[in-house]
Amino acid sequence: MIIALWIVTALLAIAFLASGTMKTLTPREKLIPNMPYMEDLSNGQGRVVGILEFLGALGLVLPAATGILPWLTPVAAFALVLTMGAASALHVKRKESPLVSIVLGVVALAVGIGWVVLG
Secondary structure, three states, rough: OHHHHHHHHHHHHHHHHHHHHHHHHHHHHHHOOOOOOHHOHHHHHHHHHHHHHHHHHHHHHHHHHOOOOHHHHHHHHHHHHHHHHHHHHHHOOOOOOOOHHHHHHHHHHHHHHHHHHHH
């Protein structure tokens, strides 16, 4: 089970690392064609979301992998659940499908619970 948990954790971390890096380093105006919801966020808000996703991705892997403060891994997963909850609310407000945010949030929740139970 721990191998499956590591695989899902790594895949989730890759997804958030890619998304967070893109939102942090790419100007908001260039993101809007592919991410229309960015219209509702200021430049600063978009960067903060990107930084939170980036840090969440690191928090999913590094504490458990290094054994340094491993309790931070489920904390990072649950923080990403909250982030995806806010993202889902934004998509619903914009009358867009929140499906991707919900799926990522559920997977993050499963990862967090998995690390609490198995970690």
